[in-house]
Amino acid sequence: MPDVSSIPENERVYGLKGVLEHSFERTRHDASGALADYIPELAKADPDRFGIAMASVSGEVVGVGDVDLPFTIQSISKALAYCLALEALGRDKVLAHVGVEPSGDAFNAIVFDALSNRPFNPMVNAGAITVSGLLSEAFGAEAFEVVLDRFSAAAGRRLVMDETVFRSEAQTGHRNRGIAHLLKCAGALGADVDDAVDLYFRQCSILVTATDLAVMGATLANIGENPLTGSAAFAVEAVRNTLSVMFTCGMYDFAGNWAFDVGVPAKSGVGGGILGVVNRQLGIGTYSPRLDAKGNSVRGISAFRDLAEEMGLHVFDPTNRGSSLLSAYRR
Ligand SMILES: NC(=O)CC[C@H](N)C(=O)O
Numbered sequence: 001m002p003d004v005s006s007i008p009e010n011e012r013v014y015g016l017k018g019v020l021e022h023s024f025e026r027t028r029h030d031a032s033g034a035l036a037d038y039i040p041e042l043a044k045a046d047p048d049r050f051g052i053a054m055a056s057v058s059g060e061v062v063g064v065g066d067v068d069l070p071f072t073i074q075s076i077s078k079a080l081a082y083c084l085a086l087e088a089l090g091r092d093k094v095l096a097h098v099g100v101e102p103s104g105d106a107f108n109a110i111v112f113d114a115l116s117n118r119p120f121n122p123m124v125n126a127g128a129i130t131v132s133g134l135l136s137e138a139f140g141a142e143a144f145e146v147v148l149d150r151f152s153a154a155a156g157r158r159l160v161m162d163e164t165v166f167r168s169e170a171q172t173g174h175r176n177r178g179i180a181h182l183l184k185c186a187g188a189l190g191a192d193v194d195d196a197v198d199l200y201f202r203q204c205s206i207l208v209t210a211t212d213l214a215v216m217g218a219t220l221a222n223i224g225e226n227p228l229t230g231s232a233a234f235a236v237e238a239v240r241n242t243l244s245v246m247f248t249c250g251m252y253d254f255a256g257n258w259a260f261d262v263g264v265p266a267k268s269g270v271g272g273g274i275l276g277v278v279n280r281q282l283g284i285g286t287y288s289p290r291l292d293a294k295g296n297s298v299r300g301i302s303a304f305r306d307l308a309e310e311m312g313l314h315v316f317d318p319t320n321r322g323s324s325l326l327s328a329y330r331r
Contacts, residue, residue, distance in 0.1 A: 015062075016054055016329045019329065020053075020063065021064050023052060023064075023307050023310060024303070026306055027299055028065070030299055031047075032292075032298050033290030033297075033299075034291060036291055038172070039172060039173075040172060041162075041164055041169075042072070042165070042270065045071065045272065046289075047290050049289065050287065050288040051063060051065035051067035051209075052284070052285075053209075053210040053213070053214035053284070053285045053286075054283070054285075055211075055227070055228070055282065055285075056227070056281065056282050057221050057222040057227045057281060057282070057326075058227065058326060059227045060326075061211060063214070066210070067209060067210040067287070068211060069209060069210075070162075070208065071207065071287055072165045072204060072205050072206065072269070073203075073205075073206045074271040075123070075125075075128070075267065075268060075269040076213065076269040076273055076275050077128075077147075077204050078122055078127075078128040079123065079246050079275070080151055080154060080234075081131050081135060081147060082098075082123075082131050082245065083220075083234045083238045084147065084234070085122075085131045085134050085138075086237070086241050086242065087237075087238040088135070089134055091238075091241060093134070094134065097133075097134060097188055097190070098118055098122045098127045098130050098188070100244070100245050100248070101113065101120050102121065102248050102255055102256070103253070105120075105252075107123075107270075108124075108125045109125075110126070110175075110179055110182065112186055119183065121248075122245060122249075123245060123249040125175075125176055125179055126179050129179055129183060129189070129196050129197060129200050130183055130188050130189050132200040132203065134190070136195040136198075136199045137191045137195075144161075147202075147206075150234070153232075153233035154215070154219040154234065155208065155212040155216050155219075160207055161202055161205045161207065163205075166201055166204075173197065173201060176197055176201075177193070177197055180193045208273065208285075209285075209287070210285040211285060212285065213273050213274070213283070213287075214284055216285070217278075217282070217284055217285060218282060219234070219283065220239055220243060221277045221280055221282055222280070224239045243279065246266060246267050247259060247265040250265060250267040250268070251266060251267075252268075252294055254294045254296055261305055262308045262313070264277060264278050264279075264314070266304065268295070268296045270295050272287050272288055272300070273285065273286065273287050273300070274286045274297055274300035274301070274304060278313050278325070280323065281325045282313075286303050286304065287300070311329075312325075313325075
């Protein structure tokens with residue numbers, strides 16, 4: 001660990017919380033984008049809410065703005081469910097059903113890899129529904145409890161599902177049901193269609209806060225062990241594989257831009273959350289429900305860009321501090 005006196009004064013003075021406060025101030029004024037409304041219940045969110053939280057692998061948690069406000073995890077669940085499936089079923093079994101190539105298409109695109117008849121990757125709906133199918137086959141009637149337990153272990157507190165959002169999506173999710181039927185027809189989905197989409201809609205309806213996303217991110221950054229509780233949430237090998245797919249596919253058809261500008265593995269959800277992972281250092285969670293045309297949170301993207309620039313988080317950035325990142329921000 002470097003001597004604190006070698007760290008520039010301005011960074012020492014502000015600490016992680018100060019960095020967040022500045023970033024929040026620089027990004028909070030953008031009111032562009034719109035709430036997701038294809039799941040009717042999501043259109044009821046307060047569009048002005050905004051929070052940024054960070055959790056370190058050494059257990060420090062800081063936040064600014066609406067970091068304790070619950071919202072549904074939505075597609076961020078895809079990354080965690082994939083991690084669980086890799087661990088429970090093994091990588092080969094999962095790879096036989098879902099690929100790891102970016103699709104370049106929207107999250108809800110009705111498109112499979114023509115060569116293999118598999119969905120492109122587990123971060124778009126087709127792949128995520130297939131993963132939910134694998135989990136529902138593996139765990140039967142207990143599948144949602146298993147998922148909720150693991151998500152809770154990653155967040156370090158008992159999470160619950162929002163029944164109203166679940167029902168809203170279950171009643172209107174015809175496109176996802178259609179995707180599931182096509183997956184079944186293509187042979188990618190082994191599970192019963194209704195079981196697979198039921199688990200998928202339930203996992204998407206789990207309530208989290210920006211702070212939870214930060215702690216979940218820190219759990220992934222800490223290769224599966226929650227740094228606050230000390231308990232293992234995910235297997236090491238599964239975390240490695242999940243972060244790889246988050247890096248290349250986590251932001252749907254914005255994944256290339258994200259890797260270019262921000263340069264950390266991340267996953268977004270149409271509830272307005274983004275979870276980012278600074279490997280071996282930090283988890284970052286943002287919440288702002290106005291989305292861009294690709295379904296990613298507008299201010300969430302701005303906050304991540306700002307933090308990546310400010311802190312040198314991009315994996316290939318010459319200012320990336322690697323393992324001395326946290327000591328640079330120690331007060
Ligand atoms: N991108 C998302 O967050 C989509 C999740 C949502 N439950 C859906 O399948 O449509």
